[in-house]
Amino acid sequence: MDRNTKYHALKVDTEKCFGCTHCMKSCPTEAIRIVDGIAVIDAGRCVDCGNCLRACPVDAIYVVHDGLSQIESYKYRVVLFPSVFIGQFAEVYSEGQIYEALLKLGFTHIFEVEQPVEWLMESIKESRDEVTDGPLISSFCPAIVRLIQCKYPSLVNNISHRKAPHDLAAHFAIQQLKAQGASETEIGIFYITPCSAKMAAVKQPVAEKKSIVTGIINMKDLYNRIMKLIPKHEHIDTTEFRKYLSKEGILWCLPRGETSWYRKKTMAIDGIHNVVKFLERLENNDVPQFDFLELKSCNQGCAGGILLTGNRFLTVERLQKRAARYPRANQITTAEWNKEDVKEKLISEKIEPRPVFVLDENRVRALDKIQKMNKILCQLPGIDCGGCGAPNCHALAEDIILGKARMSSCVFLQKKYVKEQKIKPEKAYQNLEKIWGEKRFDADCNKKGGRNEGF
Amino acid sequence: MALELAFKISGGDFSNAGKASSRIKKVLKQLNIDAKSIKKIVVAIYEAEVNVAAHAWKGEVKATVGEENILVVVSDCGPGIENISLAMKPGFSTASKEVREMGFGAGMGLSNIKKNTDELNIESRKGEGTTLTFRCYY
Numbered sequence: 379m380d381r382n383t384k385y386h387a388l389k390v391d392t393e394k395c396f397g398c399t400h401c402m403k404s405c406p407t408e409a410i411r412i413v414d415g416i417a418v419i420d421a422g423r424c425v426d427c428g429n430c431l432r433a434c435p436v437d438a439i440y441v442v443h444d445g446l447s448q449i450e451s452y453k454y455r456v457v458l459f460p461s462v463f464i465g466q467f468a469e470v471y472s473e474g475q476i477y478e479a480l481l482k483l484g485f486t487h488i489f490e491v492e493q494p495v496e497w498l499m500e501s502i503k504e505s506r507d508e509v510t511d512g513p514l515i516s517s518f519c520p521a522i523v524r525l526i527q528c529k530y531p532s533l534v535n536n537i538s539h540r541k542a543p544h545d546l547a548a549h550f551a552i553q554q555l556k557a558q559g560a561s562e563t564e565i566g567i568f569y570i571t572p573c574s575a576k577m578a579a580v581k582q583p584v585a586e587k588k589s590i591v592t593g594i595i596n597m598k599d600l601y602n603r604i605m606k607l608i609p610k611h612e613h614i615d616t617t618e619f620r621k622y623l624s625k626e627g628i629l630w631c632l633p634r635g636e637t638s639w640y641r642k643k644t645m646a647i648d649g650i651h652n653v654v655k656f657l658e659r660l661e662n663n664d665v666p667q668f669d670f671l672e673l674k675s676c677n678q679g680c681a682g683g684i685l686l687t688g689n690r691f692l693t694v695e696r697l698q699k700r701a702a703r704y705p706r707a708n709q710i711t712t713a714e715w716n717k718e719d720v721k722e723k724l725i726s727e728k729i730e731p732r733p734v735f736v737l738d739e740n741r742v743r744a745l746d747k748i749q750k751m752n753k754i755l756c757q758l759p760g761i762d763c764g765g766c767g768a769p770n771c772h773a774l775a776e777d778i779i780l781g782k783a784r785m786s787s788c789v790f791l792q793k794k795y796v797k798e799q800k801i802k803p804e805k806a807y808q809n810l811e812k813i814w815g816e817k818r819f820d821a822d823c824n825k826k827g828g829r830n831e832g833f
Numbered sequence: 834m835a836l837e838l839a840f841k842i843s844g845g846d847f848s849n850a851g852k853a854s855s856r857i858k859k860v861l862k863q864l865n866i867d868a869k870s871i872k873k874i875v876v877a878i879y880e881a882e883v884n885v886a887a888h889a890w891k892g893e894v895k896a897t898v899g900e901e902n903i904l905v906v907v908s909d910c911g912p913g914i915e916n917i918s919l920a921m922k923p924g925f926s927t928a929s930k931e932v933r934e935m936g937f938g939a940g941m942g943l944s945n946i947k948k949n950t951d952e953l954n955i956e957s958r959k960g961e962g963t964t965l966t967f968r969c970y971y
């Protein structure tokens with residue numbers, strides 16, 4: 379894939395989208411505008427956090443994925459999934475039953491990605507020395523990595539140059555299968571993703587040339603399939619697949635899942651809006667010294683991932699109970715495997731900043747634009763209603779100087795211009811239809827939205 | 834051509850100290866100034882803002898964002914600094930117990946400003962106030 383075009387896993391279904399302001403208002407990078415009655419996502423700004431999908435009242439935003447069809451072409455069909463996957467099932471289903479259903483689906487090998495997680499823990503701790511100034515920031519959540527790249531370029535060098543648990547598991551799986559005599563071309567690795575961010579990161583790794591994974595499967599989709607296939611009782615022993623799984627591994631993707639083993643002076647933050655507030659202060663040096671920061675885009679970490687089914691708090695609860703039954707990472711023996719070989723592969727390349735808020739490459743012109751923008755802001759009413767198709771007045775001002783919108787896009791200024799007879803009422807109405815779509819304002823009792831919301 | 838930005842700060846208001854540096858930071862990012870320079874500028878302004886909140890009664894930040902550099906003037910009405918060279922020493926602080934309890938008062942502010950700016954001038958009159966003027970080249 380071209381490194382300059384950012385891959386995104388989220389798409390807008392133009393049939394379902396009816397143009398409201400929910401997604402636009404929830405986006406942490408102001409990446410969404412309404413054009414011609416449809417939400418349009420700016421690929422440069424989107425960090426794949428999935429907030430827009432959560433906010434959509436009509437499920438018009440969806441996640442693309444590869445599906446299961448291609449697994450048949452491999453002799454060794456490995457399924458990799460983060461252990462949070464187990465957490466979403468009701469406790470009546472044992473892990474063994476869930477594993478059996480995965481085998482029924484056609485997989486030959488099952489790996490929860492957080493194993494042997496001690497190798498990754500070691501590697502991340504080693505990466506501390508590579509950061510010269512300020513805290514080491516976890517590279518676990520790809521939405522946060524992208525957020526830092528585009529909004530906090532000065533912090534890019536603080537991100538750990540280590541890959542994520544799925545890379546660990548993929549390399550470990552390959553090592554194990556090769557020891558059994560498999561050749562690399564016979565191995566298909568399928569990753570079950572909890573979110574659009576991981577999906578985008580696996581398809582187009584931030585700092586890698588090529589992804590290790592053969593295909594990506596939507597966790598929600600898989601959950602539904604498993605629920606159809608899940609056996610009433612366990613028939614086979616699948617514990618061998620979980621031999622290297624530990625407490626730390628199971629809790630990894632939850633809040634404090636990384637800081638709890640890193641120890642020292644650490645901080646864990648979940649929820650991308652909370653992370654934004656914190657990073658603003660970190661950039662000002664307005665926080666105490668930390669050794670390590672764990673930042674996760676979703677509330678309750680991956681338990682709140684957009685492709686999970688069920689309640690995130692119940693998921694956390696089940697994972698915590700499950701973790702209590704497992705040994706600590708340092709109690710697990712991996713001596714028979716080649717740790718150094720995998721650890722070497724866990725080191726990622728440099729992460730580059732991708733500033734997207736630059737108004738103009740030329741500083742003189744950029745200064746000029748800011749001045750114009752300030753003048754425009756004097757004119758706009760500051761109501762932040764979203765009626766112009768931009769998330770707030772400031773965003774509209776930015777769009778205007780970038781030539782993407784006009785003063786008359788503002789619904790209130792338009793009224794004023796009509797009153798002052800600067801534009802004709804018909805023209806004003808057309809302006810609105812340009813943003814919200816033709817016939818959008820006709821009476822329609824079956825109209826979507828505006829009804830089943832609020833309390 | 835330069836862009837003028839101005840902000841007010843009131844003494845004791847730590848929760849709002851940081852507004853000026855955050856706003857100026859946003860502008861510098863829009864101008865495509867490199868991340869390192871932005872960081873230095875923002876740290877200097879933030880320290881100066883906090884000093885007004887911690888030591889003075891009220892003050893203001895005025896920034897002139899130019900093509901090559903930024904000029905920042907932070908002036909306050911306050912007790913003034915008696916011995917400027919002593920105040921500049923890392924670790925020197927007269928911060929009150931309350932201010933220390935809020936996590937400030939390590940005596941590193943002024944030396945941090947010095948470290949992060951290219952030109953720095955401090956003028957102060959006892960019982961009247963202090964004016965910090967500094968410039969950073971991008």
Ligand SMILES: Nc1ncnc2c1ncn2[C@@H]1O[C@H](COP(=O)(O)OP(=O)(O)OP(=O)(O)O)[C@@H](O)[C@H]1O
Nearest residue numbers: 884888913920926927928937938939940941942943
């Ligand atoms: N605007 C000001 N008005 C009056 N006194 C000031 C002002 N700025 C600094 N000072 C004096 O200079 C001393 C040193 O300032 P400096 O910013 O270096 O440290 P601090 O503010 O005490 O602690 P820190 O900045 O590390 O939180 C202060 O303790 C105070 O006595």
Ligand code: SF4
Nearest residue numbers: 405424425427428430
């Ligand atoms: S995924 Fe997140 S960043 Fe991207 S458009 Fe949706 S809300 Fe905005």
Ligand code: SF4
Nearest residue numbers: 519573675676680683
């Ligand atoms: S917290 Fe987890 S589920 Fe949410 S975006 Fe980050 S990696 Fe994905």
Ligand SMILES: [Mg+2]
Nearest residue numbers: 883884942943
């Ligand atoms: Mg100070």
